[in-house]
Amino acid sequence: MTAVPLDRARTPPSAWYTDPRMHDHDRDALLARTWQYCGAASALAEPGSSLHADVAGRPVVFVNDPETGVRAFYSVCQHRGGPVGVRCGQATFFQCRYHGWTYNLDGSLRGTPQFERGPSFDPGAHGLKPVRHAEWGGLLFACTDPDAPDLDEFVAGIDALVAPLTVDGKAFHMREVYPVNCNWKVYVDNYLEAYHLPHVHPEYARTLDYAGYREELHGWWSVQRGRLEGDTGYYGALGEGVELFYLMVWPNLMLNLAAGRLQVNMVRPLAHDRCEVLFDYYYADSTSDAARAAIAEDSVVSARIQAEDAEICERVHQGLASPAYDSGCYSAKREQALHHYHNLLREWYGKSGVPV
Ligand code: FES
Ligand SMILES: [Fe+2]
Incomplete structure (x- = not known):
């Protein structure tokens, strides 16, 4: 299936997010067939x-x-x-x-x-x-499809891209679970673009080199990467100039990687209009006094950003469910990873016979 170029493409129809039948389709045709x-x-x-x-x-x-x-x-x-x-x-x-x-x-x-x-x-x-x-x-996966390709195929190239950082080498610290009243793909879509940062997370956006923030698209994953330039909050504690990687791995895994710190987010559908997001925190150092202070700050900052994301996602779900909207358009400058993900989804639904 040939993808429509970004500047002419339309976003998926709102039924992908709001039709109650999509919950079963996503579970059986997508999540049960992937890692x-x-x-x-x-x-x-x-x-x-x-x-x-x-x-x-x-x-x-x-x-x-x-x-x-x-x-x-x-x-x-x-x-x-x-x-x-x-x-x-x-x-x-x-x-x-x-x-x-x-x-x-x-x-x-x-x-x-x-x-x-x-x-x-x-x-x-x-x-x-x-x-x-x-x-x-150091992360554990399962797949209930005996015929799915190996996990290696879905994460190929990530290690090389983030080097000298590594996903591995950090110890599990804690898990937090956040319920969100939206379709799980609304949450994924929101993760996949930084377009919303200045409006939804103004404080966080001030710590980033937003102009230099960029997106890279790969087979089954994409990455948004940027550098810190401010000195506020936890990210400031990491140090100015530190590079952040926001990796979206097909179909519902997000890896937020920085030096010494990995936050894993996984979104799980609970119903067509409800999901929950796991936040697993991993750190290279969680015992020194400085690390403990930074981790406490990380937890506060992450909870605030998550609350901001959850609130906007719930409002977006309501918008998608309204008669005022069906399909929209992409920012060619800021929504490339989103377009990439939607193309994967469109192709997957087509291959799996999901009636969309
Ligand atoms: S012993 Fe397992 S269901 Fe009865
Ligand atoms: Fe956000």
Whole structure:
């Protein structure tokens, strides 16, 4: 499909954001078929440790099997669908919370208390269903599509572009979760452009070299990059001239990278008009006095910027849902990454048979 040039292109129709049927389409045709960020790989460092994640609305449990390393399964018991592996920490087997069936760490069925089925019952057909998983830059991912390309394809080139910075090498510090009353793609769209910065985040915009801020488009990702020139707030504490990278990785992962600091944002749809955004903070240093002060400031500044973004996204969703709007246009100077993302989306919907 040939993309329409930016200066003539129209933005997607508002139904992509406001039609309740798009929630299922996005979950099944897009998020369930792509790599989803699940947390810090370090959570599985210890043999026997486990991690639960929501992967495109499906419950998944990771475990570090002392024999074979990290494994991932749907957290779905094969008796009647109960949740398994819910005990975090030093698990030696999975157990379902509903009626207590147990599974070995390779997913095979281990025990069925008080079950008393006859010889026709085949334990081998009742193991946990595995899920693909991968690690990149210390981040853990899962994908529920057995046929999707490997994660490497989706992040190819990022490491080289951000060098000498790295996504890896920082320790997980904390997670915050923000609900937002808008379609998840409204939030992504907002992330993808700095056009709104002077109007929605005037204080933050004053710390940036806005004129020098630029966008670069790659296969499955894009980056916005700029340098700090002010000295206010947390970003000022990073130091004047520090380069910031805002990476959008297909389809719902955002990596905000600076020296010694990585903030991972992942937006998850909850309904066609509701989503939540995970903020995972990683730092190279979180223990020195200076680092602790900077991290406290980071949390305050990030919460303020998020509140500003959430408020405008909710208002935009209302606008998209009104009869006054269907499709708009792009700034050729400031909305290139947005156009790139919409082209990927249009192509993906077309390939997947989503009726848009
Ligand atoms: S649903 Fe898991 S033991 Fe019954
Ligand atoms: Fe913003």
